[in-house]
Amino acid sequence: MTNRILNHPVLDPIDESEVVTFTFDNKEYKGLRHESIAAALLANGVRTLRHHEESGTPRGIYCNIGHCFECRVSVNGEQGVRACLTPVQEGMNIESGGKLLTTVRDWRASQNG
Amino acid sequence: MGKVIIIGAGPAGLSAAITIAEKGLDVLVIDEYMVGGGRLLGQLYEEPNGNWWNGIKESKSLVERAKNAGVEIQLHTPVSNIERIDDEWVIYTESEVHYTSHLLLATGAAETPLPIPGWTLPGVMSVGAAQVMTNVQRVKPGNRGVIVGVNVLSSAIAMELKIANIDVACITLPKMNIPTEKSADPMEVMNSLLHVSHMAPSAFVKLGSKLMTNDFMKRMGITFFPKNGVKMWDIPIMLRKAVVEIYGDGKVEGVKIATISPSGEVVAGTEENISADFVCIAGGLYPLAELAAVAGCPFYHIEELGGYVPLHNEQMQTPVEGLYVAGNITGIEGAKVAISQGVTAGLAIANDVLGGGLESNIQQAIADIETTRDNAYIQFHPEVKEGKRKLQQYWEEHQNKSVAITL
Numbered sequence: 001m002t003n004r005i006l007n008h009p010v011l012d013p014i015d016e017s018e019v020v021t022f023t024f025d026n027k028e029y030k031g032l033r034h035e036s037i038a039a040a041l042l043a044n045g046v047r048t049l050r051h052h053e054e055s056g057t058p059r060g061i062y063c064n065i066g067h068c069f070e071c072r073v074s075v076n077g078e079q080g081v082r083a084c085l086t087p088v089q090e091g092m093n094i095e096s097g098g099k100l101l102t103t104v105r106d107w108r109a110s111q112n113g
Numbered sequence: 114m115g116k117v118i119i120i121g122a123g124p125a126g127l128s129a130a131i132t133i134a135e136k137g138l139d140v141l142v143i144d145e146y147m148v149g150g151g152r153l154l155g156q157l158y159e160e161p162n163g164n165w166w167n168g169i170k171e172s173k174s175l176v177e178r179a180k181n182a183g184v185e186i187q188l189h190t191p192v193s194n195i196e197r198i199d200d201e202w203v204i205y206t207e208s209e210v211h212y213t214s215h216l217l218l219a220t221g222a223a224e225t226p227l228p229i230p231g232w233t234l235p236g237v238m239s240v241g242a243a244q245v246m247t248n249v250q251r252v253k254p255g256n257r258g259v260i261v262g263v264n265v266l267s268s269a270i271a272m273e274l275k276i277a278n279i280d281v282a283c284i285t286l287p288k289m290n291i292p293t294e295k296s297a298d299p300m301e302v303m304n305s306l307l308h309v310s311h312m313a314p315s316a317f318v319k320l321g322s323k324l325m326t327n328d329f330m331k332r333m334g335i336t337f338f339p340k341n342g343v344k345m346w347d348i349p350i351m352l353r354k355a356v357v358e359i360y361g362d363g364k365v366e367g368v369k370i371a372t373i374s375p376s377g378e379v380v381a382g383t384e385e386n387i388s389a390d391f392v393c394i395a396g397g398l399y400p401l402a403e404l405a406a407v408a409g410c411p412f413y414h415i416e417e418l419g420g421y422v423p424l425h426n427e428q429m430q431t432p433v434e435g436l437y438v439a440g441n442i443t444g445i446e447g448a449k450v451a452i453s454q455g456v457t458a459g460l461a462i463a464n465d466v467l468g469g470g471l472e473s474n475i476q477q478a479i480a481d482i483e484t485t486r487d488n489a490y491i492q493f494h495p496e497v498k499e500g501k502r503k504l505q506q507y508w509e510e511h512q513n514k515s516v517a518i519t520l
């Protein structure tokens with residue numbers, strides 16, 4: 001866990017004692033209890049949390065405090081969970097929001113046209 | 114008698130909750146974040162007396178005091194809607210519905226985005242996001258960052274990144290286009306920068322800001338501003354360059370910057386690349402007041418307060434019955450002002466519930482807001498007092514109008 005700021009010159013050291021194991025897109029990672037899903041993934045070098053529903057371009061956190069909804073993931077099957085607001089927990093099964101099936105878009109386009 | 118409900122566990126909401134609970138009333142505070150403290154959590158700076166303002170510690174102590182006073186704090190709970198039905202406020206969260214006669218909105222502020230080409234790449238985040246990653250979550254937003262947007266908040270956070278040993282390649286402007294016009298105009302930026310100069314240990318910036326107190330000198334400052342920037346906390350601040358594009362394949366790899374003229378236009382052929390693995394966008398703060406709008410509260414746009422603010426009086430009461438506001442929802446200021454506004458709102462609510470008796474405490478609390486404002490270390494807008502005066506005037510006009518209608 002190289003990206004963590006363990007010893008800060010002014011703030012207290014962080015508690016590293018409680019490690020949790022979780023999966024993101026079927027890959028196993030370790031995080032610390034009390035940190036957000038977004039922070040745990042970034043500490044593991046993962047920035048991309050989902051792909052835009054239509055364009056398929058990768059997206060990560062933007063505001064980190066719940067305002068922009070850019071960080072939506074699914075957690076244990078529940079969709080639309082904001083990774084920046086949700087603490088990571090032991091055994092969590094997290095999946096990135098993916099691009100929707102193109103058929104969905106084609107259907108919409110034909111409705112409009 | 115039911116509970117008083119407060120939306121937002123930031124410094125305003127928590128200090129209101131403490132005040133109300135200490136008067137013997139039941140209080141529930143609802144917040145969607147994972148810890149109490151709101152945007153106070155990420156704040157970290159050295160005060161002129163040498164003490165550190167440590168947002169984590171300040172937040173912990175507010176939460177502790179609230180709990181000791183008997184306040185109930187419900188975290189991880191977004192409020193999606195509020196509505197007045199009969200004599201009560203109905204508060205909707207994902208899992209529950211709450212009712213109260215007295216509702217305080219202390220939802221704080223949000224950051225204005227600056228749409229720059231490439232800004233949806235992973236690694237691009239608001240400057241506040243980098244603050245929370247670094248100081249609250251304690252994960253580096255990256256190894257080397259570029260901050261786009263020069264203002265009070267980005268200057269403060271640049272320093273916080275430095276303290277955490279994260280490299281900031283430069284602070285620079287966004288390229289001028291319609292939505293980013295204000296933040297891209299070097300004159301505008303120089304104006305706002307004069308108000309952070311006291312935070313700069315660099316004698317150059319301090320001296321420079323003293324020299325630039327009139328318009329003419331400011332214009333000179335812009336024209337003669339070195340192309341590679343002056344340094345604040347050892348970070349180059351580039352007011353003559355602007356970010357044209359953020360590039361990278363699937364994630365941020367760098368930004369393309371170009372020289373801009375004093376009026377903000379790109380000088381052709383001056384583009385160069387700066388490598389970075391994260392980019393912070395600093396578009397400034399505005400009051401987060403959606404719930405007040407939903408509640409039917411009148412709004413006024415007041416530049417000095419950061420945007421649209423819900424109408425309220427000195428006691429933090431809105432014209433909508435049983436609805437109060439405190440903290441950055443009423444205008445962008447630092448956490449200490451938010452705390453004193455929370456105390457005032459708390460007293461006003463307790464006074465109303467208890468049927469009077471706290472009038473002199475309220476007057477004292479209103480005076481304390483003013484003193485806190487005068488002594489504020491960070492000021493987001495130099496004319497905030499003028500903004501407050503305008504709002505008071507709107508309030509009086511509104512009161513007169515309502516009287517006229519009742520007659």
Ligand SMILES: Cc1cc2nc3c(=O)[nH]c(=O)nc-3n(C[C@H](O)[C@H](O)[C@H](O)COP(=O)(O)OP(=O)(O)OC[C@H]3O[C@@H](n4cnc5c(N)ncnc54)[C@H](O)[C@@H]3O)c2cc1C
Nearest residue numbers: 121123124125144145151152192220221241440441447448
């Ligand atoms: C990103 C950011 C960084 C900042 N950094 C600084 C700084 O470094 N220095 C400084 O002096 N000031 C800073 N500020 C200004 C800051 O707003 C004030 O200092 C102070 O924190 C305001 O207090 P508050 O209680 O009004 O709001 P906040 O501290 O913002 O607290 C509001 C709380 O309300 C919650 N909330 C909002 N909407 C809902 C909802 N619908 N449902 C449930 N909960 C909700 C939020 O989760 C939050 O915890 C920053 C503001 C922002 C937005």
Ligand code: FES
Nearest residue numbers: 064066068069084
């Ligand atoms: S990053 Fe904006 S909501 Fe999570």
